Amino acid sequence: xxxxxxxxxxxxxxxxxxxxxxxxxxDVSAYIRQGLTQAGWNVDVADNGKDGLLLATTESxxxxxxDRMLPGVExxxxxxxLRASDNQTxxxxxxxxGEVDDRVKGLNAGGDDYLVKPFAFSExxxxxxxxxxxxxxxxxxxxxxxxxxxxxxxxxxxxxxxxGSRIDLQPREFQLLEFLLRHQGQVxxxxxxxxxxxxxxxxxxxxxxxxxxxxLRSKIDKGFDKPLLHTVRGAGxxxxx
Amino acid sequence: xxxxxIFRTSVFxxxxxxxxxxxxxxxxxxxxxxxSTVGYLQGxxxxxxxxxxxxAMDQFISGGPRRLAGWISQRAGQQNEERFYYRxxxxxxxxxxxxxLPEWPAPxxxxxxxxxxxxxxxxxxxxxxxxxFVTDLGTVQAxxxxxxxxxxxxxxxxxxxxxxxxxxxxxxxxxxxLTGGLALxxxxxxxxxALSRTTRRIIAGDLGQRVPVNGHDEHAExxxxxxxxxxxxxxxxxxxxxxxxxxxxxxxxxxxxxxxKLEMLATEETPSRQSVExxxxxxxxxLATFNALLRIARVESGAxxxxxxxxxxxxxxxxxxxxxxxTAEDNLVEIRRRIDENAIVFGDRExxxxxxTNLLDNALKYTPVGAHIDIxxxxxxxxxxxxxADSGPGIPAEDRERVLQRFARLDASRSKPGNGLGxxxxxxxxxxxxxxxxxxxxxxxxxVTLTLPAADDSGTEPA
Numbered sequence: 073x074x075x076x077x078x079x080x081x082x083x084x085x086x087x088x089x090x091x092x093x094x095x096x097x098x099d100v101s102a103y104i105r106q107g108l109t110q111a112g113w114n115v116d117v118a119d120n121g122k123d124g125l126l127l128a129t130t131e132s133x134x135x136x137x138x139d140r141m142l143p144g145v146e147x148x149x150x151x152x153x154l155r156a157s158d159n160q161t162x163x164x165x166x167x168x169x170g171e172v173d174d175r176v177k178g179l180n181a182g183g184d185d186y187l188v189k190p191f192a193f194s195e196x197x198x199x200x201x202x203x204x205x206x207x208x209x210x211x212x213x214x215x216x217x218x219x220x221x222x223x224x225x226x227x228x229x230x231x232x233x234x235x236g237s238r239i240d241l242q243p244r245e246f247q248l249l250e251f252l253l254r255h256q257g258q259v260x261x262x263x264x265x266x267x268x269x270x271x272x273x274x275x276x277x278x279x280x281x282x283x284x285x286x287x288l289r290s291k292i293d294k295g296f297d298k299p300l301l302h303t304v305r306g307a308g309x310x311x312x313x
Numbered sequence: 314x315x316x317x318x319i320f321r322t323s324v325f326x327x328x329x330x331x332x333x334x335x336x337x338x339x340x341x342x343x344x345x346x347x348x349s350t351v352g353y354l355q356g357x358x359x360x361x362x363x364x365x366x367x368x369a370m371d372q373f374i375s376g377g378p379r380r381l382a383g384w385i386s387q388r389a390g391q392q393n394e395e396r397f398y399y400r401x402x403x404x405x406x407x408x409x410x411x412x413x414l415p416e417w418p419a420p421x422x423x424x425x426x427x428x429x430x431x432x433x434x435x436x437x438x439x440x441x442x443x444x445x446f447v448t449d450l451g452t453v454q455a456x457x458x459x460x461x462x463x464x465x466x467x468x469x470x471x472x473x474x475x476x477x478x479x480x481x482x483x484x485x486x487x488x489x490x491l492t493g494g495l496a497l498x499x500x501x502x503x504x505x506x507a508l509s510r511t512t513r514r515i516i517a518g519d520l521g522q523r524v525p526v527n528g529h530d531e532h533a534e535x536x537x538x539x540x541x542x543x544x545x546x547x548x549x550x551x552x553x554x555x556x557x558x559x560x561x562x563x564x565x566x567x568x569x570x571x572x573x574k575l576e577m578l579a580t581e582e583t584p585s586r587q588s589v590e591x592x593x594x595x596x597x598x599x600l601a602t603f604n605a606l607l608r609i610a611r612v613e614s615g616a617x618x619x620x621x622x623x624x625x626x627x628x629x630x631x632x633x634x635x636x637x638x639x640t641a642e643d644n645l646v647e648i649r650r651r652i653d654e655n656a657i658v659f660g661d662r663e664x665x666x667x668x669x670t671n672l673l674d675n676a677l678k679y680t681p682v683g684a685h686i687d688i689x690x691x692x693x694x695x696x697x698x699x700x701x702a703d704s705g706p707g708i709p710a711e712d713r714e715r716v717l718q719r720f721a722r723l724d725a726s727r728s729k730p731g732n733g734l735g736x737x738x739x740x741x742x743x744x745x746x747x748x749x750x751x752x753x754x755x756x757x758x759x760x761v762t763l764t765l766p767a768a769d770d771s772g773t774e775p776a
Contacts, residue, residue: 176620190600244635270632272666275604278674283639306590 089204090114090132094124094150095139095166100189104137107193108200121145128154128161134204136163137196138183148181155182162203164196175273194307198259205258218253221313223292223300225253234292244269245288252301252311261308285309324501328494336487343479351475354468355444359426362446365397366461373450378403378457382411389413396464398431398443404456414460423449423458428465442469504532508539520547552718559720560606563733564599571595598732605734608667609719612741617661623768626665626697627656627690633669634688641677647685648673653692659768660746668742671735672701672761678731679705679759697765704758713752739763 091108095101096119105115116131118124121142128136128150136154140147151163165183167174178186184206185199218225222235230246232239241249251268252260262281266272289301302310373381378401385399389412399412410417418429427447430440445462511524523543524536574592578584611617630652641648658665676686680703689700708716708723715721717740720733739761743750748765 270636272632273663274667274670275601276636276670278640280636280640283643284636287639306593 088112088114089134090116091135091137091200092124092127092131092133093117093137094121094128094142094147095137096120096141096143097139100139100166103193104196107197111197121147121150125150125153129157129159133161135200135207136161137166137200138163139166139168140178141168148178148183151182160207162207164200164203166191192261192307194259194304195261195263198261198264198308201258202255202260202264205255218250220253220256220300220311221298222296223253225249232292234296239291241288241291244284245291248284248288249292252309256311259304259307259310264308320498322498322502322505325494325498328490328497332487332490332494335490336483339483339486343483347475347479351468351472354471358444358463358465358468359446362444362461362463365463366446366448366459369399369459369461373459378450378455381459385411396441398445398460398462398464400460401450402458404458412460414462417458417460418443418445419447422447427462442466501532504536508536512539515543520550556719563720564602567595567599567602571599602732602734605732605738606719609734609738609741612664612738612745615745617664618745621660622662623657623659624662624665625656626658626699626765627652627654627692629662629666629669630656630688630690630699633666633673636670637673637677641686644677644680645682646677646680649685649687650689652688652690655769656690656692656697657767657769658697658746658765660765661742664742664745668739668763669699669701671739675735676701676703676705676759679703681705692767694767696767699763699765700760702755702758702760704755707754707757707759708752710754716752717750 089112091113093101093104093115095104095117098119101117101119105117108115116127116133118127121144124138124142125145136151138147138151142150147165151165154161154163162184163182164185164187165178166187166189167178168189175186184203187196187199216226216228218227224233225231225246226233227250232241232246232249247269248265251265255264260268262276263273265281265285266274266276285301285303289299293299293301298313300311300313302312304310369381369384372384376383382401385401388397389399396413398414400410400414400417401412402410402417413433414431415433418431419427424447426444428442428444430442432438432440442465443462444465445460447458447460450457450459508524511522514522520543523540526533526536526540571592574588574595578588578592581588630650634648634650638648673686673688680686684704686704687700687702689698689702691698691700712721712723716723717736719737721736722731722733740750743763743765746765748763751762751764753760753762
């Protein structure tokens with residue numbers, strides 16, 4: 073196991089995000105580590121459950137990536153143990169193809185998201201960021217409006233305004249915009265959109281989601297000087313100013 | 314040492330048990346009858362002897378031994394048919410005896426009932442069976458002993474007859490039962506042996522073998538079931554081989570293209586981003602095919618059944634229709650919906666959504682601009698019917714079974730994107746949900762009908 077951080081260092085807001093990868097497949101952990109390091113994260117890797125559990129409980133991480141099949145212990149058991157000792161670090165579960173897709177099992181064990189291998193790095197990255205954002209903002213405050221730049225969405229009246237003028241959205245388009253706003257600044261993949269807006273967990277093979285996005289884009293971006301809804305090549309979309 | 318198979322059949326063992334029980338019952342019954350009849354007859358004889366004895370005692374009491382002796386002589390002389398036998402002896406004076414018995418039959422016995430055999434010279438050489446009562450008359454002037462007996466030849470004959478009949482009867486019953494049991498066992502054994510032979514040959518590799526079906530009993534039924542199962546196994550094996558060939562064939566193409574692109578990439582000085590992305594797209598295509606194959610396999614294995622729940626198919630249909638609404642509108646295709654309420658089924662929401670997605674995707678792919686696609690969810694009393702119909706080229710009748718297999722592509726659609734697994738997944742999902750899938754002509758176009766059992770009784774429509 074390797075640690076790339078000194079212990080005891082107090083964390084600042086501007087410090088890079090720390091993630092612990094608990095994965096015994098070196099190719100996979102190297103792949104993830106390379107991508108996340110490039111994105112500015114601080115990455116630790118444990119290749120077995122015992123070391124992983126030890127690190128997770130003694131160090132402070134912003135997120136965990138836990139593989140289900142670990143030598144000696146099931147990933148879910150590890151997460152349950154953490155949750156039982158009141159450790160609420162957001163955890164993303166990796167599952168190899170061939171096991172029964174038990175998303176529900178993973179989430180019930182205390183996981184926060186579930187990703188099936190093989191995955192695109194962009195998918196993992198987007199979900200990880202969403203996890204952390206969700207954990208940080210789960211203060212329980214119920215907001216009634218969401219906003220980005222001059223775009224305003226009132227969740228109670230279901231009205232959308234940009235630059236003062238009212239925009240008419242279909243119900244599904246509204247849900248789509250709400251999801252993007254809650255993840256503003258982050259990459260949102262097509263799979264995440266299908267999950268978050270339609271509540272289905274399969275991979276949309278075709279470009280059905282793209283069509284919905286382009287419709288939304290034409291409604292909220294066309295005619296305004298600053299485009300907010302961006303396409304992130306090879307990954308998905310991002311709503312940002 | 315093991316018994317031959319025929320003795321180990323359950324039929325034979327049951328027969329033995331039955332024979333045993335039956336035999337015991339018959340024996341018990343026989344014993345009862347014996348005791349009743351023979352016992353009765355025996356009792357009768359004893360009563361007769363007692364009556365004669367009482368008469369004798371009257372004589373003795375009224376006139377002493379002399380009177381009794383006279384009575385005995387008179388009575389002994391009178392006899393012709395059912396013989397009474399008398400003997401009165403005075404202690405010590407063996408030759409001074411009266412009666413028609415040559416000697417005291419049981420020396421030392423002076424009180425009670427006795428049975429003996431005695432040879433009476435003028436009645437032939439055979440000893441005659443006698444039952445008698447002897448008593449000590451007490452001492453008056455001397456000690457006298459009296460014996461009064463009766464010949465029981467007939468009784469003995471009846472007894473013997475009864476014994477012989479019982480033994481013969483029981484023996485024959487057992488023999489018949491045993492023979493019957495063996496015959497039945499042989500019959501059953503033959504069926505089982507035929508079944509074993511056939512299955513062994515199949516295991517050895519001859520999948521075409523079938524179990525012979527004779528008659529209409531439960532053995533014939535079993536043979537038919539086994540044959541049906543063997544038909545299915547044969548189909549599955551053929552299917553597996555076909556799929557194996559198809560997988561190899563259909564995946565080799567994309568992988569070869571990927572390799573070619575990578576080879577070209579290797580020659581570039583600075584690999585262009587576009588080339589790399591092309592390779593990634595190819596690899597993704599192959600992975601998508603593998604993923605789809607694995608999903609179908611997992612669905613078929615029944616792994617998803619554990620998570621089945623009651624869900625509304627109508628809501629799923631609305632969701633997927635919504636999903637494709639925008640794309641359809643872009644193609645100037647109208648999606649017409651007719652969705653009943655309470656289309657409750659027992660199943661997996663994700664699988665049904667995927668199946669619907671595949672159907673709708675196909676429909677959009679093949680429906681010309683300006684036409685329409687129909688999505689219907691109909692609630693009948695005991696089932697829910699899902700229909701996805703397009704107005705495209707349709708599928709010729711002879712291909713409709715084939716397209717449901719993995720990797721099946723129609724020649725007309727080989728140029729369109731897709732891996733030939735969409736309908737295979739729909740079929741796998743339908744099977745797992747205990748539904749039926751039908752492909753029919755939509756005049757023009759394809760009409761796919763998926764019928765699932767309803768999971769509640771809220772349907773009011775006629776069946």
